[in-house]
Amino acid sequence: MSDDSTPRDTRAALIAAGLHQFGRDGFAASSTRALAARAGTNVASIAYHFGGKEALRLACAEEVLDRIAAVAGPPQEPAPMPAGQATARLAAMMRALAMFLTRAPGAADIVSFVLREMAEEGPALDLLYDRFFVHKHRELCALTAMATGRDPEDEDTRLLVFSILGQAIYFRLGQPLICRRMGWTGYDEAQARAIADRMVANLHAILQAAA
Incomplete structure (x- = not known):
């Protein structure tokens, strides 16, 4: 990170590093030294901006909530409407x-972070579920x-x-296999739109x- 970076830049870089490291290696295996190195800052900046590694983990979960809410909208109770x-x-x-x-930049790290938190069932998972997921799922069930x-609230609904949400996650997780089978080098704009259409x-x- 450059010498003229602002505290906000450093904080954002640490969150990006946390999403990557926690998602790839897990919380326990992600050292503060590795997190700081990936963010291009010093170890003390983690305590300065977050108070410690655990709080950085929760800040990463907050970032996930903000990013997903910006895409899918915040959870709400939809008013009755035609089919x-x-x-x-x-x-x-x-x-x-x-x-x-x-x-989206960073989408792979976000998905990896969420999957790792589900596997570890840590406090970040509670935050993701209680603050967003359960409410958004109820909204989607109501619309369905x-x-x-x-x-x-029927079990099958x-x-x-x-099952509808699962296909979206698969296209992220399965990208290497999908691209091999489709003869793609990655997801460009046209290919992403083809996936969305499907x-x-x-x-x-x-x-x-x-x-």
Whole structure:
């Protein structure tokens, strides 16, 4: 990091380093020295900006919440709407999520961080679940119910929403295999849009079958 970097720059660099290191190596195996080195700063800056490694972990979770909410919108309780409008809302969120996961800088580190936190079941997972995931999932279930005529809290409706979200995650995790099979070198803009189109088409088929 350059000498003229601001405290905000240093804080952001440490969060980016935390998302990468915690996601790749896990919390316990990520040393403060490695985190600081990746951020291009000194070890003392972790305590200065966050108070310690555990607080940096929670700051990383907060960053994940902010990034995902910026893409999919903050959780809300949707007002009743016609089936077509609910389907359009779901399709727009699915398209935005697909483009984020395939093209956004840092998306791979965000997914790795969340997966690692799920495996370790640490305090960051509680924050992600309690502050965002459970509420967003309920919103998606409510929209799915409006689109299909189902009960929003029926067990199968909740599982259906998980299955819709799962395909988006797979295109991020499976990128090396997908690119080999498709003959791609990576996800460029056109390929990301093709993935988003496929995911939205799948969404429409799933909702139609579930109605």
